[in-house]
Amino acid sequence: MASLLRAGWFRWMLFLLLLLPLVLLIQALLNGDLGADPAKVIVKDLGFWALFWLWLTLAVTPLRRLLGWRELILYRRMLGLFAFFYGVLHLLAFATFLVGWRMDILLTELTKRPYIIVGGLALLMLLPLALTSTQRMQRRLGKRWKTLHSLIYPASLLVMLHFVWQIRSDFSQQLIFSILLALLLGHRLYLKRRS
Numbered sequence: 001m002a003s004l005l006r007a008g009w010f011r012w013m014l015f016l017l018l019l020l021p022l023v024l025l026i027q028a029l030l031n032g033d034l035g036a037d038p039a040k041v042i043v044k045d046l047g048f049w050a051l052f053w054l055w056l057t058l059a060v061t062p063l064r065r066l067l068g069w070r071e072l073i074l075y076r077r078m079l080g081l082f083a084f085f086y087g088v089l090h091l092l093a094f095a096t097f098l099v100g101w102r103m104d105i106l107l108t109e110l111t112k113r114p115y116i117i118v119g120g121l122a123l124l125m126l127l128p129l130a131l132t133s134t135q136r137m138q139r140r141l142g143k144r145w146k147t148l149h150s151l152i153y154p155a156s157l158l159v160m161l162h163f164v165w166q167i168r169s170d171f172s173q174q175l176i177f178s179i180l181l182a183l184l185l186g187h188r189l190y191l192k193r194r195s
């Protein structure tokens with residue numbers, strides 16, 4: 001497994017896999033396969049994948065320990081950056097398709113609607129992580145880098161709240177992702193207590 005995870009082509013495969021939901025979404029849009037309210041589907045789909053990749057980023061450390069695949073760490077940065085990328089596209093899709101870039105409406109939505117406020121805060125927290133994700137920044141910030149990157153935990157809780165706030169009738173997805181997040185954060189707390 002170690003040599004597979006170190007292979008250059010594997011990195012490219014993962015890169016393409018992370019792009020796939022976006023490609024499929026664009027294809028469905030061009031084919032007119034997004035149903036009666038394509039704007040909403042686009043916003044929701046991009047939000048879903050932002051959350052999905054964020055959860056996968058959080059899963060890297062537990063999976064490394066559980067499976068012994070130490071090289072998984074090589075992909076944590078890429079996963080995190082893709083989570084942020086889909087989050088930004090999600091916001092842009094919201095501003096474009098649901099708000100039509102009307103700044104007054106956008107500002108009201110971003111400051112008055114609680115579930116949008118928490119989504120916006122989560123994205124704001126992910127911004128410095130994306131900006132300081134390079135090895136150079138990691139070296140430059142030293143110990144502070146780790147402290148700064150702990151922002152991923154409150155950010156993921158805010159994303160979960162953003163998702164839960166939207167429950168209407170079916171809450172199966174929210175339940176699954178809450179349980180996964182509880183396990184991921186629980187594992188983190190366990191490691192912290194042990195050290």
Ligand code: HEM
Nearest residue numbers: 043044047048050051087091094116119120122123159163
């Ligand atoms: C300023 C930032 C954000 C805005 C304005 C925003 C806005 C929205 C809107 C309008 C919806 C659709 C609600 C509906 O059903 O009508 C939504 C859904 C969602 N958003 Fe966000 N969001 C933001 C940040 C985020 C971030 C950072 C994430 C994840 C990393 C995220 C994940 C989700 C998820 C998972 C859904 C539900 C998707 C589904 O129902 O399958 N959002 N968001």
